[in-house]
Amino acid sequence: MKFIYCPICGKELDEKSIGDEGLVRYCIDCDKPYFDGPASCVEVLVINENNQILLLKQNYISKTHWGVVSGYVSNGETLEETVIREVLEETGQQVEKMLYVESYYFKPNELIMAGFIAFVKAKPFNNSNEVDDIMWCEIDEVNKYIARVNNMSGIHFDNSMKLLNL
Ligand SMILES: [Zn+2]
Structure with missing residues (x-):
């Protein structure tokens, strides 16, 4: 900006x-x-105890594709605090452990996005008004749904799977 x-x-x-x-x-x-400088965001791949991946449909981002949890860092917050807050707000899941993967620069919106994996034990989803649909997806099904154009979800999924050897 x-x-x-x-x-x-x-x-x-x-x-x-x-x-x-x-x-x-x-x-x-x-x-x-x-x-x-760019605005700071987190990009979070949420994975549960059965190795299922959480995907979100957010129509203001894409009407056709699904993405991972993401959100802006609030002033006064660490990246880890943003991860915990955004995952809870958008999905109702409680982060038990997290792992830093890598960062992405998203040119269209001038964002620096810190990519994390968040490990959770699956709980019922909450009703966030920022989320239009939400699901647990098997790893080998993710590519059918995940956004790869104008969106960092796909590359962050790939990098996370490499890091976890899944
Ligand atoms: Zn002044």
């Missing part, structure tokens, strides 16, 4: 040279730099 005006005082930003960062947008009045 590129800042043009200071989000605190509304003044048009100048540029200032800051260390190794080079020229950075800067508010003289607030003495505050604004970095045009």
